[in-house]
Amino acid sequence: MGKKKFIDKKKSATFQLLARDSSNPSNDDGPSGDRIFVRVDDSPYPVHGFFDEDVHNVEGTAHPGYSFETDVTNDSNSIFTNAFGDHDGDDKYDRFEIHGNQNQTLLTGAVPLPDHTRREILELGLPDDGYNYLNHLREIKNTGGGSAFYHNSKAKLDQLPLDVKAYDASKVRIPISLANGDANDNSLYTVAAKTVGLRIQKAVDPEVAALLDDGDMSRFGSDVEDLEEDFVVRANPPEEKEDVLDKSMNSVDRSRVTRQEVRKHAICYAEEQGSQLLGCDASRCHEAEQGTVTEQPRVRRLLDEQFDMLTLQEYDTDSDYDNDGSIAAEGESLADKLSHVLKDHVTDELDLVDKYKVPADFLHKSGGSNSRELVDSASDVIRRCVEYAEMYNENEGNEDVMVLEESSGESEVWDCETIVSTYSNLDNHPGTIEAPEYGRKKKLAETVSKAAASDRVISLRGKERLPVEFLPHSRNAVVEKVKKAPSTKPELPKRRPHSQESKEEKKERKAAVKEERREARKAKKELKELYQCEAQRAQRVAAVSGPSSVHVM
Amino acid sequence: MALGMMKPVKPGLEAPHEELHRIRITLSSKNVKNLEKVCADLVNGAKNKSLKVKGPVRMPTKVLLITTRKSPCGEGTNTWDRFELRVHKRVIDLVSSSEVVKQITSITIEPGVEVEVTIADP
Numbered sequence: 001m002g003k004k005k006f007i008d009k010k011k012s013a014t015f016q017l018l019a020r021d022s023s024n025p026s027n028d029d030g031p032s033g034d035r036i037f038v039r040v041d042d043s044p045y046p047v048h049g050f051f052d053e054d055v056h057n058v059e060g061t062a063h064p065g066y067s068f069e070t071d072v073t074n075d076s077n078s079i080f081t082n083a084f085g086d087h088d089g090d091d092k093y094d095r096f097e098i099h100g101n102q103n104q105t106l107l108t109g110a111v112p113l114p115d116h117t118r119r120e121i122l123e124l125g126l127p128d129d130g131y132n133y134l135n136h137l138r139e140i141k142n143t144g145g146g147s148a149f150y151h152n153s154k155a156k157l158d159q160l161p162l163d164v165k166a167y168d169a170s171k172v173r174i175p176i177s178l179a180n181g182d183a184n185d186n187s188l189y190t191v192a193a194k195t196v197g198l199r200i201q202k203a204v205d206p207e208v209a210a211l212l213d214d215g216d217m218s219r220f221g222s223d224v225e226d227l228e229e230d231f232v233v234r235a236n237p238p239e240e241k242e243d244v245l246d247k248s249m250n251s252v253d254r255s256r257v258t259r260q261e262v263r264k265h266a267i268c269y270a271e272e273q274g275s276q277l278l279g280c281d282a283s284r285c286h287e288a289e290q291g292t293v294t295e296q297p298r299v300r301r302l303l304d305e306q307f308d309m310l311t312l313q314e315y316d317t318d319s320d321y322d323n324d325g326s327i328a329a330e331g332e333s334l335a336d337k338l339s340h341v342l343k344d345h346v347t348d349e350l351d352l353v354d355k356y357k358v359p360a361d362f363l364h365k366s367g368g369s370n371s372r373e374l375v376d377s378a379s380d381v382i383r384r385c386v387e388y389a390e391m392y393n394e395n396e397g398n399e400d401v402m403v404l405e406e407s408s409g410e411s412e413v414w415d416c417e418t419i420v421s422t423y424s425n426l427d428n429h430p431g432t433i434e435a436p437e438y439g440r441k442k443k444l445a446e447t448v449s450k451a452a453a454s455d456r457v458i459s460l461r462g463k464e465r466l467p468v469e470f471l472p473h474s475r476n477a478v479v480e481k482v483k484k485a486p487s488t489k490p491e492l493p494k495r496r497p498h499s500q501e502s503k504e505e506k507k508e509r510k511a512a513v514k515e516e517r518r519e520a521r522k523a524k525k526e527l528k529e530l531y532q533c534e535a536q537r538a539q540r541v542a543a544v545s546g547p548s549s550v551h552v553m
Numbered sequence: 554m555a556l557g558m559m560k561p562v563k564p565g566l567e568a569p570h571e572e573l574h575r576i577r578i579t580l581s582s583k584n585v586k587n588l589e590k591v592c593a594d595l596v597n598g599a600k601n602k603s604l605k606v607k608g609p610v611r612m613p614t615k616v617l618l619i620t621t622r623k624s625p626c627g628e629g630t631n632t633w634d635r636f637e638l639r640v641h642k643r644v645i646d647l648v649s650s651s652e653v654v655k656q657i658t659s660i661t662i663e664p665g666v667e668v669e670v671t672i673a674d675p
Contacts, residue, residue: 012673
């Protein structure tokens, strides 16, 4: 029957109603916004009125939230998809089967891509199939290439200290001749001569400036930062004003203390000096530039006065020092002054290498140059020793002095003479320890040879059929051995050549060998028995402490 | 018999300035109830728009059968499970412009019903 079909599939366009990606907000306007018609066939039949129109124009009273499902057997992404080439049976309903990935290209957009997008895609070499591959492009970033910038959220870049050092050069005076002598107008000196003092704010970290400027160092608890270079000289007043009457311990001690302090102060002062020279404090820079160490025009501060007071108190002088001037003003060098001042004080004798001096030596002046104070100190030491000795001797009769031996480091080291065993007496029972029986084999050989020499048949007795005479602990054997020990040795049986041995001799020889072996076995067993517990202990220790790779048992 | 004849223009009505197409809407689903509901809605919608509608033609249901042994091992009585998946299909033919079809199909769609629209020129 020539039945005219309602729709000729070859001349028609087929659309499926699919759900849109609801996460895309533009897809949700209107009740029908989440569905679109997607063309699923690939016939060239153009449909103008259907496909190109935007679904958003459609109005209706659709129920929101409904969505279509794709044809599960034709959608290539679905798990129910037929395999390529697998048809759903030849149904007679003229159903147009879709194969391949054509669905894919139409799924994402009803509208073909705009021309500029398509051009870009083509330029990149990607196929022009309606899919916007530009969504998948990644921008080329700097992935490191040596050093990538890592954005540190905790970095406070605006609070970094300025890497600026500013010097107040307003008081620098360039000699005019130098400035004018240069023909070049822009030379360093001409430019420098024209400088004007500029007030710079925050050129120096205010905290640092405050610290540098801090004259009152009382919070550091020491008052030695402002010492001059010749402070030692000044501290030790000139000879005529020294209190020479003070010969007691006090002066000695004080001088000793002073010596130590002097050294300490020297170190501190050197540091301070260095920091002063390097500091950026504007108020001091120009002074430092002058090249002298002392500061002539320096204002006397509270600290200076304190120091003076201290020296006055200590040394009982009432003079006002006029020696604040620089050292250059005086004709004497600093070193000379120092030695002159300190010559009466105790100095370390640094070459005591050869001779070891006892305080008594100092007293008796038995060598070297002894200063007065050295002698005094020596005498003091001796006196004190005497006192202690007396004290000690007094105590001896009164109390029971327990002398406790300290275990010094030396005694911890064992030597072969002091130690026999690290085991305590609880373990080392004299009866248990025995000398190892090395003489076993010798004994055996002796007994064997004795037996052979005695020309007797070796009698096997007992249930075990043992040669009784040759057993280690048998009395007979011992007795015989004592008698015959010296004589049996040279009487070892001659070894006749093998072929000339008679049967009996062979038997004897073999029997002797067997006995020897039996004895050896017995001896080994006894030894093992004897030292069993020792062996067990050793094994235990090894198991605990030894490396795991070592097979203990 | 000509099924897809153009409907003669009724007097008093303007000729449709949009060309008409022959449209076949295929609905398939595993769920009969939803499918019937959607079919009824579509037909009603088309009739409201006074389109020529050929009512839902019910295609034979396709049944996909899977028969398996119930037992995970081979032991026991040989009992079998028969699982099936039924796919129902309905076809609706219309003659209208594509605009109208879009309107119609945008209305009510139950979940689980798949809609396929084929358009052909008359």
